[in-house]
Amino acid sequence: MAIGLRHRVGVAALELEGDEQVLEIGCGPGVATRLLAKALPRGRVVALDQSAKAIAQLTAGASDEIAAGRIVPRTAALEDAGLAPQSFDAILAINVDLNRRLGDRWPRLLARFLKPSGRLVLAFEAPPGSRNGDLFTRNATAALTGFGFSVSETRHDEDGQSVTVLHAVST
Numbered sequence: 001m002a003i004g005l006r007h008r009v010g011v012a013a014l015e016l017e018g019d020e021q022v023l024e025i026g027c028g029p030g031v032a033t034r035l036l037a038k039a040l041p042r043g044r045v046v047a048l049d050q051s052a053k054a055i056a057q058l059t060a061g062a063s064d065e066i067a068a069g070r071i072v073p074r075t076a077a078l079e080d081a082g083l084a085p086q087s088f089d090a091i092l093a094i095n096v097d098l099n100r101r102l103g104d105r106w107p108r109l110l111a112r113f114l115k116p117s118g119r120l121v122l123a124f125e126a127p128p129g130s131r132n133g134d135l136f137t138r139n140a141t142a143a144l145t146g147f148g149f150s151v152s153e154t155r156h157d158e159d160g161q162s163v164t165v166l167h168a169v170s171t
């Protein structure tokens with residue numbers, strides 16, 4: 001899969017310094033995961049996906065980063081992964097509609113895994129003409145602010161692609 005606007009702006013929105021511990025939820029075949037690993041020469045990304053096929057694709061395409069310990073692939077659903085509390089500086093999820101699957105319980109789950117003042121970036125690319133981006137943004141913003149996150153939103157349009165990015169920090 002080629003690098004898309006959602007991968008570029010999602011990773012850039014994390015404003016990584018290079019030594020962070022990052023969780024990517026729903027990494028798919030690992031396009032953003034490899035961008036994250038590049039941005040984390042002294043850090044690490046735990047790449048989580050419930051799909052064994054997706055993790056196999058990531059593993060096939062990122063053998064050097066995995067051998068170096070900069071990408072740690074995990075086949076698991078977020079809610080079953082048993083991640084340690086307060087273990088991540090930042091969390092990224094791109095085109096993963098957590099509302100749909102987890103209702104309103106996901107902000108609590110993510111807050112638990114973040115270190116104090118950790119940050120969360122959710123990026124969503126809606127198909128052209130679709131209102132799914134607006135729906136995702138509205139629902140996710142309500143869920144996050146309801147749990148005490150401070151949320152800001154940016155919109156990125158390029159070559160007919162439209163990506164909404166939510167940037168949230170625990171208050």
Ligand SMILES: C[S@@+](CC[C@H](N)C(=O)[O-])C[C@H]1O[C@@H](n2cnc3c(N)ncnc32)[C@H](O)[C@@H]1O
Nearest residue numbers: 026027028049050051054076077078094095096
């Ligand atoms: C639409 S794909 C996006 C893949 C990638 N982030 C991208 O944008 O190229 C959504 C991915 O999230 C994964 N996923 C959805 N809900 C998940 C959950 N609760 N825990 C882990 N993975 C999940 C799916 O298996 C799928 O690979």
